[in-house]
Amino acid sequence: MQFIRYCDLKEQEFVLMEFSNMLLLVMALVEFLEREASSREVENQRLEKFVGGCLRTLEQMEYWESENGLLQRKVKKLLRKVKQQSCLIHEQDSKLDAREAKLLGIHGALETKTKVIKKLENETGELRALLEQLQDEKKGLLAKLGLAEKSTSSVSKVKSLFYKVIEIIVLEKMH
Template sequence: MASTSSKTDVMEPLFVKAGIPLALSVAGFVFARIVLRRSTIAKPFPLQTTVSSVSDTIDSSDDFIDEAGIHSPQSTSSPIKDDDQEHMISCSQDSSSTVASHIQFEEEILGLKNEIEELQKREHSLSMQFLGYRVMKEQDTVLMELNNMVLLETARVKLLDREISAIEAQARGLENFVVVCRTVLEEVEFAKKEKRFLERKVKKLSRRAREKSRIVGEKNAKINGLEAEIMRICDVLEMRTNVINKLDGEVRESEAAVNRLQEEKNDLLVKLIAAESQDSLISKIEAEGAGMEDYNRLVSELEKLQKDRAAETTELIYLRWSNACLRHELMRSHGQQQLQIEDRKKYLELELEEPCREIAGCDQEQQHEEPCLGCGRQ
């Protein structure tokens, strides 16, 4: 709308400047036509007066001749009639010749009048053509001036159009700059809002991170306690394995002692059998009583050793079983610890991935909202 109003404001003085010369040219043309009409009305009168004066002179000469012919007999009353008659005849002949010449003159005069009229008409037409030519020349000059003025005005209009287009381009550039500034301001406002939102989210995440770090510290303390407990159990297991190894050595020693006692028993039996063959029955009975006592004592010692061995073997089995149970418990606790550590790592990774996902989601929302804002601005 501003461009159209500016164009109308520019074209109005152009129309005024072009209209004034056109009005002047039209007024000059009308004035020339009026002058031409007056000149055409005024010019035939001198020609008519000249023709009438010529015809009047001819008529006056004819009248003079007629009067001379009429008055000549009265004035020439001479005694010589023949001469008079001859003179009259000659006069009549002269008069007839003059009449013929007068008629011929009249015809020539009529022809001259017609020629004069034709010449007047031709002169009038030529004067009209000349006036038209002058008017056309004036119009041509006026048209040339108008054409030059129009060319100047068109050049000026083109220059003004260029200036207007340049101003419009500047206006469009300013409008685009204003739009860009608005978009930048909107983006700044959006960035401020997003900054506040991210600050709140960072505060929440920092609180969560502190809580989670506290929980991780507690769990690390628990894990350290479990590791200390496992180390203590490992030490106990090592002590028990040492005790078991020691008991294994004692069992081996007891077995060796039992074997040795068995060999002694066998030797004593051999000796008893030899003594029975040599001594008497009484001595044999006494020897048998003493041998039986020794035998019973040895048997009781052997049974005691066997019981001790069985107890030691049962204790060894129990210790081995408890060692296996402790090893299994240790492996299970170690596996649980490993699983807990892996679960804790996964949990921490998930906890760390959640803020990253939230930040990525915020970035995606921001990227999604930016084209929407661009569309709205457009």
């Protein structure tokens, strides 16, 4: 009986050792699982941060896409305005070219008229000089004419006196 009891105790000791080993194994497994859980928790935190970053990036992308759409609409509007202004500028440029051509024509006509006016002024000056010369000649001729009239009137008076004298002489002789 003691041997049986000893065998039982040895068997219990063996079972106890197995349980102890199993317990150590379970404890090691629990410790491993705790580390794994801790590692996964850290990994989950990293993933949460990563997902948060991705969500912020996604929000930023959505914001920038909306801003991009707004900017594209503004660019289209500005392009339309630029196109309208370009057409307006082209139209005004054409009008300015037409006005410039007209002004050049007017300028040419004015230059021609200015030349004609200068030519006429020169001719007028020449005619004035000629007129002054003719007036001087006229004055000289009028003076000569006045002298000639005086001498003609003197000759007429002399003739008339001469005829009267002759008449008187003839009358005296006849009487």
